[in-house]
Amino acid sequence: MxxxxxxxxxxxxxxxxxxxxxxxxxxxxxxxxxxxxxxxxxxxxxxxxxxxxxxxxxxxxxxxxxxxxxxxxxxxxxxxxxxxxxxxxxxxxxxxxxxxxxxxxxxxxxxxxxxxxxxxxxxxxxxxxxxxxxxxxxxxxxxxxxxxxxxxxxxxxxxxxxxxxCDDEQMCETYADHAKQHDIDYYDHILFSYHGLPVRQLGKVDPSGELTCPDRGCDSCRVEKKSYCYLSQCYATSRTIASKLGLSEDRYTVCFQSRLGKTPWIQPYTSDALHQLANEGVKKLLVFSPAFVADCIETLDEIQVEYANEFKELGGEEVAMVESLNDDxxxxxxxxxxxxx
CATH class of the missing domain: 3.40.50.1400 (Rossmann fold)
Known part of the structure; x- marks a missing residue:
């Protein structure tokens, strides 16, 4: 002190x-x-x-x-x-x-x-x-x-x-730098997997009550950054990192993990994204988890173990994790x- x-x-x-x-x-x-x-x-x-x-x-x-x-x-x-x-x-x-x-x-x-x-x-x-x-x-x-x-x-x-x-240029550049430690062209597809949130909580950020979100969230939140909408900010982070890496929109998917209970959470769920990509013949995935600024149970186990095993059971071959920001x-x-x- x-x-x-x-x-x-x-x-x-x-x-x-x-x-x-x-x-x-x-x-x-x-x-x-x-x-x-x-x-x-x-x-x-x-x-x-x-x-x-x-x-x-x-x-x-x-x-x-x-x-x-x-x-x-x-x-x-x-x-x-x-x-x-x-x-x-x-x-x-x-x-x-x-x-x-x-x-x-x-x-x-x-x-x-x-x-x-x-x-x-x-x-x-x-x-x-x-x-x-x-x-x-x-x-x-x-x-x-x-x-x-x-x-x-x-x-x-x-x-x-x-x-x-969420779209801080230097923060997103750091995530991109960590991704460059991998051979990005080696991977068939990129996942940006964020911690999930119940859909009903998205609408609560508007005190007027005018904001309503269907089960999959407002479509506009996927393309516009909104001050307090978690969904829109996840997409903003993904777009900024993708731009640093020169990724086209068809090269990556934004999805959400760690849901709890039966109430609708933000979609697509990471598990569903894995199933869809496996069905499309994707074999090798590189995964970001930009909701976390330090590696933790969600990155070290949920993605690198749980989701990796699930993807392999579906016919996939490899899931690699981009290191979090940690002490960079x-x-x-x-x-x-x-x-x-």
Whole structure:
């Protein structure tokens, strides 16, 4: 902690269990899924669904999966890269800044990170959710929680939030650079696979209620960037990365993974995209996951293991994953620019 720091930066990632055990995963999943911005149904139904059905079934399976990606020395990959991002950003910003890392769910908590910053009497705090595309369930939840915690402060520094940076040129260039570590021409097709979202949540970003989304999302969101529409921002990210690589539209597909329950989520689902591509004779896939700025369970297991095995069972031959932004200096440069406003 620098005594001369006058500006604070709070990086917030989604979260990770403290350990790959069933009790720790149960605590993580419960906090995550009980967030009303994540499962947006009344609390009684949400409690019965999460604590009575989802968590008891999912926690043991998820714990087993976490054990496959957990490093004996560095622990959770998401935590490892997030701490690296914090430390490298601190080096870049210098002693005028103090950088904290928090997880929206579990540890280090937003409350504990802000408590450290409160005692420093900072002039300003810049909050950067580590989600390039805005969604109420991710960035919105982070902002909500920060405001809730700071409500008890007796003084208020100048506070600002980074809502999204979905088509940031340097960020997308970094993703493209990572893709160039592969022989792109070797692959038959490119997938941009994003974390999914219930379709009903897309319409909630318009307070007037005029925005309505059918089961597959508004068609205009696929071609236009809209300030708070997650779907439109996913397509904006994909278009920007594709342009850096010179990819034509027929060379890539945008799809969505990790859906939960029977309610309609944003389509096409990644699993459905795999089936369609396999039916078309595609054998080799290169996959981006640009909703994540650090490799985590969704990239290291869900795509590289679960979806890869599914694709091979359908007749495919190879699925390769583009490394996330992790500790790339260009990405740290993006964070520095976002932190400085």
């Amino acid at each position: 620098s005594k001369s720091a006058t500006k604070g930066v709070l990086l917030v990632q989604l979260g990770t269990p403290d350990a790959p055990t069933t009790p720790d995963v149960r605590r993580y999943l419960t906090e995550f899924l009980m967030d009303p911005r994540v499962i947006d149904i009344p609390i009684v139904g949400r409690t019965l669904l999460v604590k009575g059905l989802i968590v008891p079934r999912r926690a043991p399976k998820s714990a087993a999966t976490y054990r496959t990606i957990w490093d004996e020395k560095t622990g959770s990959p998401l935590m490892y890269y997030s701490e690296l991002q914090r430390d490298l950003l601190q080096q870049e910003l210098g002693e005028d800044y103090h950088v904290e890392l928090a997880m929206r769910y579990q540890n280090p908590s937003i409350a504990s990170a802000l408590k450290n910053m409160e005692s420093m009497m900072l002039e300003s705090i810049r909050v950067i959710p580590l989600f390039p595309q805005y969604a109420s369930a991710t960035s919105g939840s982070v902002i909500d929680r920060v405001m809730e915690v700071m409500r008890t402060w007796q003084y208020f520094p100048q506070i600002s939030f980074v809502s999204n940076y 200096p260009k990405w740290i440069g993006v964070l520095k620019r976002l932190a400085q406003g």
